Amino acid sequence: MTRRIGVAPATATTAAVLFVGWTWLTLRTEVLAPLDALSLGRGAAASSACGQILTTFAMVSSPVVVYAVLAGFAFWAVRRRLTRLGAAMIASIVVGALGSLWLRALFARPRPPERLPLITSEGFSYPSGHMVAATIAAVMIAAAQVITRRRRLYTVLTMTLLAVLWWCVLGDRIAVRAHWFSDLIGGGFFGVFVATASLAVFGVHVNRVFPTGENADATLRCAVLFNPTKIPDPALFRRQVDGECRQRGWEPPLWLESDAEDSGAAASRRARRAEVDLALIAGGDGTVRAACAELAGSGIPIGILPAGTGNLLARNLGVPLDMAEALDVAFDGTPRPIDLIEVRADDREPECSLVMAGIGADALIMAETNDDLKKFVGSAAYVIAALQTLNKAPFSVRVTVGDHEPIERRVGLAMVANVGAIQGQIQIAPDARPDDGRVDLVLASPDKPTDWGAITTRILARAIDAPGIERAQAKVVTFDVDAPIAYQIDGDAMGECSHLEATTLTHVLRIMAPARRR
The missing domain is CATH 3.40.50.10330 (Probable inorganic polyphosphate/atp-NAD kinase; domain 1)
Structure with a gap:
């Protein structure tokens, strides 16, 4: 990919160096003592109006609350198929929360003596858990703004609000005397490191904050x-x-x-x-x-x-x-030539298949799968439907592979495949390639419902000549049954047919695939 600029890794590295340096200055020298003196002396009384406001804000901005909000953003991202961003958010929550706890126990720095008696001011002091959480949330939400291409004004307002809230958290922790000043800056550095490292590890690439406008000389569309x-x-x-x-x-x-x-x-x-x-x-x-x-x-x-x-x-x-x-x-990516399978069922108009088409158990599974359930549990809905179809009796089919003579089989599933893997990266047709000019035939022949378990095990083990499984390759494959039976194409239940013919159309598509690394 030519547009990778490595902003997140570079920022994570810089933040890590700054955190290590700041930690050394804080715990091993007196250089930052004048800054830490800002945390000495009595602050607002806990019973005063100001003290109660500060206390309330300390609770609202506590790591538990901030991480819960960020977890909500992670769920939002995953629902919109920004899975890498969502995963990075969850990782930053885990590493930020556990990492700051471990560091505070490791350094065991006492808190300022005149702190307000708050639950958020207990334990050791360096680095500030509040600042770690606030920084992680700010970086992650800012990254989400950029990735989702928000308008310039919206992005500016959001980032301004995040900056204001960040400074409010810092000011509140000083006002309630919960931390030394150096604790807060150290928490900020550690939070930047955790957030940007999570973005880098999960491959989230943040582009420029304000993309350019339309190109008047553009010719591609x-x-x-x-x-x-x-x-x-x-x-x-x-x-x-x-x-x-x-x-x-x-x-x-x-x-x-x-x-x-x-x-x-x-x-x-x-x-x-x-x-x-x-x-x-x-x-x-x-x-x-x-x-x-x-x-x-x-x-x-x-x-x-x-x-x-x-x-x-x-x-x-x-x-x-x-x-x-x-x-x-x-x-x-790279344009990759891909085959198409032309599927003819009885005397109907030809359909196309890019993945798999077949008759029997797979078609029944597709027909029985509840669409509403798929929205909630995803691919698990197919498993539920499969369990409901295991008791279906095998059927007789005549299979013609290329120019060979037809063969008679009693099967539970007869399928042609353009690609090899189904859900869970299970290789049901391990030799299938979408650009080899051939369809792959898969026949599964259980004698009784319990045989499906053994057949599934052999498929998972990628057994080549396993009992109950037959495979072949050809340009054309046909299925003929005596009575109409359910058939499916690429996961869509298509109805019933007695004759199904699959023919490979070689390299008729150009599909963008990931560029091969040299």
């Missing part, structure tokens, strides 16, 4: 095909994409919303007619499938912004599930 039901915060999503385009000198994007009837096919046709330079597809595997079917053969690079439950194509191609990271890959 992208189309954004998105499923509004999969985007929890449409305004935030638009700001992110608009900001990426502005920062790279692209024209404002063409926004195309999918509808329930065609899952984005019409929007994709508009993008194709517009001859855009990049098509961004935001949604689940169903939205990606419908859009790619229309963009196949166009030569337009496709960037996937995962916003569904499974996101199997994105996972198999290494596209990050974090929205900010996925945008990086979409703009800065």
Whole structure:
């Protein structure tokens, strides 16, 4: 990625050096004694109006409260697929809280003698837990403002408010005589280190605070095909994409919303007619499938912004599930030629598959999965549906692999795959490659419901010639059954069919994948 500037690692390193130096000056020298003298003498009486205000603010700004608020921001970030930012926030809470406790016990510095008798003024003094928490929260919320591309005025006001609150916490700790002045500055340095180190460890890249305006000379343009039901915060999503385009000198994007009837096919046709330079597809595997079917053969690079439950194509191609990271890959990645599987069921119009299609247990699982449950528990909803289908009896199927003679099998599942992994990175078709010009056949043949456990174990162990599992590869694979049976394509239950044919269309898509490191 060409735009990485390493702000967080550099800031973390600087803050660590400053904290170590400040700690040495505080605990090993008398250089800071004049500053610490500010904490001597009696402050406001606890029973006075001023004392009660200071006491209340000390409680409100306590680490427990501040970290609880920051945890709320982390939940907000994860819900909007800013998973790296959310993880960094949680990590900073844990490291900040435990780290400051450990350091105070290690240094065992007594508090000022004239402190107010408060619960927030007990224990050792250096570094200040209040300042560690306030600094971590300020840095993390400021980072969130930048990452989510807030407007300039909104960002300025928010950062100003954060700075004011930070100084209020510092002033309050001095006023109640809870800390020496050097404790507060040391807490600030440690808080900056924890916050920026967490951002760096989890790969959160903070861009410039105020992105540039539109480029009058811009010649490149992208189309954004998105499923509004999969985007929890449409305004935030638009700001992110608009900001990426502005920062790279692209024209404002063409926004195309999918509808329930065609899952984005019409929007994709508009993008194709517009001859855009990049098509961004935001949604689940169903939205990606419908859009790619229309963009196949166009030569337009496709960037996937995962916003569904499974996101199997994105996972198999290494596209990050974090929205900010996925945008990086979409703009800065490498166009990878990808195959498409054309699926014909009975005499219906052909559909396309990018992930997997099949008949039997997998289709029943997709049909039985509760959509509302998926919103709450994610991929676990598929597990619940799978448990409900284990007692289904195997069925007879005639399988034709390429030009070979048909074979008869009694199976619980018959599947063709373009990629190898399903949820949990379980390799159900370990030899499948989305660019090898072949579909991978997987047959699972349980004799009784309890055999599913053994078959699952063999799949997890990546056994090659395991009993109950058959695999093959070919350009074309067909399934024929005597009675109509449920079938699915890329996780969408499609109904029932008696004949299903899967044909590979080689390298008809160009999908942006992470650039290979040299």
